[in-house]
Amino acid sequence: MPEIQVRKGEPVDRALKRLKTKLEMEGILEEVRRLRAHETPKERSRRKARASAKRGKIRFRFIANKPQADAGAAAPTA
Numbered sequence: 001m002p003e004i005q006v007r008k009g010e011p012v013d014r015a016l017k018r019l020k021t022k023l024e025m026e027g028i029l030e031e032v033r034r035l036r037a038h039e040t041p042k043e044r045s046r047r048k049a050r051a052s053a054k055r056g057k058i059r060f061r062f063i064a065n066k067p068q069a070d071a072g073a074a075a076p077t078a
Contacts, residue, residue: 002026 002022006015023029034047 002028 002019004015004019004022006012020029039047
């Protein structure tokens with residue numbers, strides 16, 4: 001369960017903003033919104049496709065930045 005410590009002299013609205021940001025980063029708000037109403041099969045597939053695309057973009061960013069050790073020594077694919 002995410003929690004934040006309200007600092008001495010910190011306004012409550014700023015502490016709430018930090019909590020909301022933390023919840024958003026962990027995906028809790030998205031899950032609550034998703035579970036609030038019925039999700040049709042089409043909406044479910046769209047959500048999963050968006051999540052997959054997002055993972056693919058992140059994966060591509062990290063793979064594209066890796067230097068190739070030796071292009072000729074790569075294992076042959078079957």
